[in-house]
Amino acid sequence: MTAEPIPMRSFRQSLPMALLEAREMAMRLFRPMLARHDLTEQQWRVLRALAATDVPLEVGPLAQQTSLLAPSVSRILANLEARHLIGRRTVEHDQRRSTISLTDAGADLVRTIAPSSEATYNRIEEHFGADRLSRLLEELHDLASLELEPDAHDVGTSEGAA
Amino acid sequence: MTAEPIPMRSFRQSLPMALLEAREMAMRLFRPMLARHDLTEQQWRVLRALAATDVPLEVGPLAQQTSLLAPSVSRILANLEARHLIGRRTVEHDQRRSTISLTDAGADLVRTIAPSSEATYNRIEEHFGADRLSRLLEELHDLASLELEPDAHDVGTSEGAA
């Protein structure tokens, strides 16, 4: 049926698949804990970003740091705000912007989850090797910081999605 | 507001985030090409798995290889079948199972996409280093093969999702 060979790297050599599978392994360990607290991965990313920052975050930077789109962040913030886990404060001299921060309850929640999250992380370190894992993290950061653009071919062809 | 510190690794040291960001970098390059062919990432994963295999794949193994859930694969296959990109053939001595394969049109489509996919991959290799990338792939595979279970704490608590 597929008589002619298909000149393409094997599925195993696919970088996106390898990244996905590695991430799946890790998330399988983290998900039950998040589910217990009624948090989606994405909601947790937002809480974590807010917990990690020392400067007040606005919606735009928050979206970028969490690898979420602005509309997704908008909805997630509405949800977290309804649960009193985050609060907003309009920026002084620009009424369009607001900074987001954890409420005390939000910080408490992160503090509650942190130990099991760290424990899970430590288990991965034990099995994979701490040094090895930290080298892997560096490589991933370097890879993520490559500033490549999609092929010119693929850009600006507004009929592409039609 | 977050007076007490939160004892947790920095966002930057988060393995799931690093994996996600690296994957986002790669997918940003691949997505426009897939969109041009009206394929989602997941549909492409299925086509790619089918193109890569030498043995006929059933739905279960296909779901596992693509890191998709069976219901997702079910719908994706229905879509791809309607587009005449894949075909099914009932297994001889077990009427429940069927094997999935690319149609000629499906194989042609993969063959059409393969060159730009490879070109994109080569650009990543150029910028990151081919050896370095191949070492990274190995590490990712090793990481993905860790057979860790979620904490006992998190398992079997059927009220967890409630």
Added chain:
DNA sequence: TATTGTTATACTCTATAACTATA
């Protein structure tokens, strides 16, 4: 009775566009 696969359901995210308010 267990297994393969599909269907049903509820929820969420993605992606784009349109819109509001502000600058």
Added chain:
DNA sequence: TATAGTTATAGAGTATAACAATA
């Protein structure tokens, strides 16, 4: 006019459960 953010909309995946057909 441009920007920050929200809302609207369409489409799809995730996750679980329920179900059908078959073994």
